[in-house]
Amino acid sequence: MGYVVKRDEIGGAAYSVYFLEIGRGMATVMRHLVRNFTGYWLGVKGPVKSLAPRYEVRTIDYPLERATLPPRYRARHRLVPRADGTPRCVACKCCETTCPAKCIRIVEGEHEDPAIEKKPVIFEIDELRCVFCGYCVEACPCDAIRMDTELVELAEYRRADFVYGIDQLLLDMPQKPPVKGGQW
Ligand code: SF4
Numbered sequence: 001m002g003y004v005v006k007r008d009e010i011g012g013a014a015y016s017v018y019f020l021e022i023g024r025g026m027a028t029v030m031r032h033l034v035r036n037f038t039g040y041w042l043g044v045k046g047p048v049k050s051l052a053p054r055y056e057v058r059t060i061d062y063p064l065e066r067a068t069l070p071p072r073y074r075a076r077h078r079l080v081p082r083a084d085g086t087p088r089c090v091a092c093k094c095c096e097t098t099c100p101a102k103c104i105r106i107v108e109g110e111h112e113d114p115a116i117e118k119k120p121v122i123f124e125i126d127e128l129r130c131v132f133c134g135y136c137v138e139a140c141p142c143d144a145i146r147m148d149t150e151l152v153e154l155a156e157y158r159r160a161d162f163v164y165g166i167d168q169l170l171l172d173m174p175q176k177p178p179v180k181g182g183q184w
């Protein structure tokens, strides 16, 4: 529903024309434009550092600068490895069952260690279908899957390449990129 201009806000004559409201809107836009540009050129590029935070909170120079991810962010999945490098996952399929997008596919097999019942022979996540809800992480009884990689910029050339298998999901935690700028 659109904004209804009340007659007592701007007066009777201007109420029927709306030009006053258009002018006020443009003035607000220009005020923010001038203020932000001034903050950038004087505060970030120039000597008046006190103006910089106002600019930096709003805009960062991505991709030269990276924003700080919020504490509870969810990024690309990873499988947590055991000490020998194999997945901690026991192929219980809790994550596959709970996934609302049905983008996890697990095929289980016998584990070589008799103390561990099963292991995933195939563990695939279609990151294009994933809605990054985090239910798979919540459902896992072994803390075997996490979404803490900080990889939020997923790019591939083919749709099929977004289906990540065990080898890709067993990646180490990547090095954090240099963080500048404001919070998300
Ligand atoms: S984050 Fe949600 S949609 Fe994505 S794989 Fe996990 S449960 Fe499925």
Ligand code: SF4
Pocket: 088, 089, 090, 091, 092, 093, 094, 095, 096, 106, 139, 140, 141, 142, 143, 144, 145
């Ligand atoms: S819920 Fe955890 S242990 Fe079970 S299949 Fe998924 S990742 Fe593996």
